[in-house]
Amino acid sequence: MKQLKALAIKEWHTNRSTLLTPLWFTLGAYAIGLLGLIIGLVRGQSAQWLISVQNFPADMGNMLVYGSVYGTMITLGWVAIVSAIILSDSMINGGFKRKCEILHLSQPVSLIKIIGVKYAMLSFGTIALFAVLGLVNSLAISFVQAYYTSAHVYFGVIAWLQATIEISLSLLFLASIYWFFAGIYKRKSFFFGTLTILGIQAAISILNYTAGLNIPSLLKYIARLATIQLNFSGAHLNAGTSNVMMLCASKWQHIAGWDSVLKLLYSSVLFVAGYFLYKRKELT
Numbered sequence: 001m002k003q004l005k006a007l008a009i010k011e012w013h014t015n016r017s018t019l020l021t022p023l024w025f026t027l028g029a030y031a032i033g034l035l036g037l038i039i040g041l042v043r044g045q046s047a048q049w050l051i052s053v054q055n056f057p058a059d060m061g062n063m064l065v066y067g068s069v070y071g072t073m074i075t076l077g078w079v080a081i082v083s084a085i086i087l088s089d090s091m092i093n094g095g096f097k098r099k100c101e102i103l104h105l106s107q108p109v110s111l112i113k114i115i116g117v118k119y120a121m122l123s124f125g126t127i128a129l130f131a132v133l134g135l136v137n138s139l140a141i142s143f144v145q146a147y148y149t150s151a152h153v154y155f156g157v158i159a160w161l162q163a164t165i166e167i168s169l170s171l172l173f174l175a176s177i178y179w180f181f182a183g184i185y186k187r188k189s190f191f192f193g194t195l196t197i198l199g200i201q202a203a204i205s206i207l208n209y210t211a212g213l214n215i216p217s218l219l220k221y222i223a224r225l226a227t228i229q230l231n232f233s234g235a236h237l238n239a240g241t242s243n244v245m246m247l248c249a250s251k252w253q254h255i256a257g258w259d260s261v262l263k264l265l266y267s268s269v270l271f272v273a274g275y276f277l278y279k280r281k282e283l284t
Contacts, residue, residue, distance in 0.1 A: 003109050003113060004113060004117060007109065007113060007114060007117040008117050008120075008121065011091070011117055011118060011121045012121070014090075014094060015087055015090050015091065015094070015121065018083055018086050018087050018090060019083065019087060019121070019125055019126065019129070020129070021079060021080075021082070021083040021086075022076060022079050022080045022083060022126075022129055022130055022133055023129065023133060025076070025079045026076065026133050026137065061145065061146075061149035061150050061151030062151045062152055062155045062244040063155075063244045063247070064145060064149065064151060065141070065142055065145045065146065065149075065151040065152070065153075065155045065156045065159070066155045066156065066158070066159045066244050066247065066248070067159075068141050068145065068156075069137075069138045069141050069142060069155075069156045069159035069160055069163070070159040070162070070163050072134075072137050072138070072141060073134050073137075073138070073159070073160060073163035073164070073167060074163065074167070074228050076130060076133060076134055076137065077130065077134075077163065077167035077170070077171070077228055078228070080126050080127070080129070080130040080167070080171060081167075081170065081171045081174055081175070083126055084122055084123065084126045084171050084174070084175035085174060085175055085178045085190065086190075087121075087122045087126065087175070088122060088175050088176075088178040088179040088181075088182050088189070089178065089182045089189045089190060091118040091119070091121070091122050091179075091182070092118070092179065092182035092183055092189070092274065092278055093182055093185075093186050093187065093189060111275075111278075111279055112275070115274075115275045115278060115279075119179065119271055119274075122175060122179065123171070123172055123175055123176075123267075126171065126175075127164075127168045127171060127172075130164070130167070130168070130171070131164045131168070134160055134163065134164055135160055138156050138157065138159065138160035139153070139156070139157075141156060142155075142156025142157065155244055155248070158248055162248070162251050162252065162255060163228075165255055166228060166251075166254075166255055166260075167228055169255075169260050169263040169264065170225070170226050170227075170228055170263065172263060172264070172267040173225055173226060173263040173266055173267055174226050175267075176266065176267040176270035176271055176274070177193070177222075177266075177270060178190060178193055179270060179271065179274040180193075180270040180273050180274045180277070181193025181196065182274065183273065183274040183275075183276075183277025183278050184277060197218065197219065197222070198219075200218050201217065201218050201219045204216075204217065204218060205217075224259070225259055225262060225263055225266075
C-alpha cells in the first residue's frame with residue numbers, strides 16, 4: 001500500500017498540471033461568466049432570460065434543466081477527454097523525455113504496480129475530477145433554473161449521472177487508444193497515432209474501391225463509440241410539451257447497450273497491450 005501511495009504521489013507531482021485541466025477550464029468559464037454578469041449589471045442590463053422562463057410549463061422546464069446540464073457535461077467531458085489523451089503520452093513517455101526513466105524503473109516496485117498507478121491516475125483520476133466538477137456545475141444549473149421555473153432538480157441530477165457514465169466510458173476508450181499508441185511511439189505519440197488511424201482508414205478506402213471489398217470504416221467505428229450526444233427528437237417535444245422521462249429512459253437504454261460493453265472491453269485490451277509495449281521498450 002505504501003508503494004502504491006508513493007507512486008501515486010510521484011505521478012501527481014509530475015502530471016498534476018495536465019490532470020487539473022478540467023478544473024482550470026471550469027474556473028475560467030465561471031470567471032468569464034461572472035465578469036460578463038458584472039459588466040451587464042454595470043451597464044444596467046438584467047438577466048432577462050431568467051425572467052422570460054418563469055412561465056415555462058413544468059415539462060418544458062424539466063427538459064430545459066436536463067438539456068442544460070447534459071450539454072454542459074458534454075463540453076466539460078471533451079475537455080476531460082483531451083486532458084486524458086495528453087496524459088496518455090505523458091504517463092508512458094514522460095520519463096523517457098525527461099531522461100529519468102531508468103531512475104524510476106530502478107525503484108524496488110513491480111512494473112505492474114507502476115503501470116497500474118499510471119493508468120489509474122490517467123483514467124479514474126480524470127473521471128473522478130470530471131464527475132465532481134460536473135456535479136457542482138449540475139447542481140448550480142439545476143437549482144438556479146428550479147428557482148426561476150417549475151422544474152425539478154431531480155432531472156438535473158439524472159442528467160449528470162447519465163452524462164458521467166456515458167462520457168466516462170468514451171474517455172476510457174479514447175484514452176486507452178492513445179495509451180496504446182504511446183507504447184508504440186516514444187515521441188509525438190498523438191500525432192503518429194492519429195496518422196496511423198488515418199493510414200489504416202486510407203488503406204481500407206483504397207481496398208474497397210480497387211478490390212470491390214466492403215470493409216467497414218475504422219474512423220466511423222471509432223467515432224460511433226467515442227461520440228457523446230444528446231438526442232432531441234419530435235417524440236420528446238410534442239406540441240410544445242416535452243417528455244423528459246422518455247428521453248431519460250432512452251438514454252438509459254443507450255448506456256446499457258452493447259457499445260458500452262465494447263468500450264470497456266477495448267479499453268481493457270488496449271491497457272494490457274500498452275503494458276507489454278512499455279515493458280519491452282528500451283530505456284535509452
